Amino acid sequence: NRQIIVSQLPQGTLTEDHFALQDAEMPVAGEGEVLLRTILMSIDAANRSWMQGATYRDAVKAGDVMATYSICEVMASNSPKIAIGDIVAAESVWADYVTRPARAVQKLPKVDTLSNLISVYGIAGKTAFHGLVSVGNPMAGETVVVSAAAGSVGGYVGQIAKALGCHVVGIAGGPEKCKWVVDELGFDACVDYREKGLFKALRAACPNGIDVYFDNVGGPVLETTVALMNERGRIACCGAISQYDSANPTGPRNLPGALVVKRLRMEGFIVMDFAKDDNKAIRALQTWVANGQIKVTEDIVEGLENAPKALIGLLAGDNKGKRMVRVGAD
Ligand code: NDP
Numbered sequence: 001n002r003q004i005i006v007s008q009l010p011q012g013t014l015t016e017d018h019f020a021l022q023d024a025e026m027p028v029a030g031e032g033e034v035l036l037r038t039i040l041m042s043i044d045a046a047n048r049s050w051m052q053g054a055t056y057r058d059a060v061k062a063g064d065v066m067a068t069y070s071i072c073e074v075m076a077s078n079s080p081k082i083a084i085g086d087i088v089a090a091e092s093v094w095a096d097y098v099t100r101p102a103r104a105v106q107k108l109p110k111v112d113t114l115s116n117l118i119s120v121y122g123i124a125g126k127t128a129f130h131g132l133v134s135v136g137n138p139m140a141g142e143t144v145v146v147s148a149a150a151g152s153v154g155g156y157v158g159q160i161a162k163a164l165g166c167h168v169v170g171i172a173g174g175p176e177k178c179k180w181v182v183d184e185l186g187f188d189a190c191v192d193y194r195e196k197g198l199f200k201a202l203r204a205a206c207p208n209g210i211d212v213y214f215d216n217v218g219g220p221v222l223e224t225t226v227a228l229m230n231e232r233g234r235i236a237c238c239g240a241i242s243q244y245d246s247a248n249p250t251g252p253r254n255l256p257g258a259l260v261v262k263r264l265r266m267e268g269f270i271v272m273d274f275a276k277d278d279n280k281a282i283r284a285l286q287t288w289v290a291n292g293q294i295k296v297t298e299d300i301v302e303g304l305e306n307a308p309k310a311l312i313g314l315l316a317g318d319n320k321g322k323r324m325v326r327v328g329a330d
Helices: 045-050 123-136 152-163 175-183 198-205 219-227 257-262 271-290 304-316
Strands: 002-006 019-023 033-042 067-077 087-093 097-101 143-147 167-172 189-192 210-215 229-237 265-268 298-302 322-326
Touching: 002 304, 019 304, 033 087, 033 304, 045 067, 045 304, 087 097, 123 152, 123 210, 123 229, 123 271, 143 152, 143 219, 152 167, 152 210, 152 271, 167 175, 167 198, 175 189, 189 198, 198 219, 210 219, 219 229, 219 257, 229 257, 298 304, 304 322
Parallel strands: 143 167, 143 210, 167 189, 210 229, 229 265, 298 322
Antiparallel strands: 002 019, 033 067, 033 097, 033 322, 067 087
């Protein structure tokens, strides 16, 4: 049973030296527990923020097996509610096998493509749907801007906003990604934040200003979008990936001034806040996938041993769509 521990906590940029692969005993399911074989592990920007301290969950500490959200097969069960062979989702760790209390795992429906339960019908799609619809509240004809637009959450945000009839502009790193966001995901435009002149480029792409900004990155990109927001605009704060790897986090300088003058609403959210609406989100996403308005984009890295590289690469922007690691066969 292989597992990957966080051997030391990063102070700045995360590197492979912060992780170590080790062999551990095969775990045995105790009373009320299940033994799980990991199939897929979600790789999320938030994984890095867990190393910065307690957030909406406990911090990951040096010496811990790295935490993750996984899809697993049940190999042994000491619960009448979960059977051997069931496919479940679990808050888990970077390991081939783990045990969990049976009440803490969630049985998954039978689907053709298991990875879709991590991407479009998983945290990524649900975060995009709830954050855009319930926090951003866009109207048809309004302009929606989303950062990390080629990433998993951002890609779905833009596609949902298009399906709702909005003018949609992405922000992403590099010309190739920006082209992909327009050509593959169908955004109206996408601007490259790594180029000089983001303000001008974004202003040109949003001739009517910005009504809704879905913020995945924080920092200087947030500062620029705030400067282009229309009166009574909404900013849905989903994450701040530009700050997770930074030893000196920087916030936008135009807050709270611009919020006051433009009567903006800026609201953070965590996807779990909207769990009661998950079925509604899934049904809407299924409809858009079926009629071709949403493309499912997945970026699957093979092998548990490549999980550190997969997370480091995600933070550096080398993914397109939802990144995950395949640990074992479906
Ligand atoms: P993504 O698939 O979006 O990948 C992250 C992307 O962020 C990279 O591909 C990279 O793309 C971009 N990025 C990296 N560094 C910077 C930077 N300095 N400035 C701007 N962009 C950068 O990851 P996730 O879908 O896992 O996460 C996206 C966001 O959603 C994160 O902020 C995460 O914390 C948040 N999140 C929030 C949830 C909630 O409940 N609130 C739930 C799930 C995710 P590029 O090449 O364009 O730079």
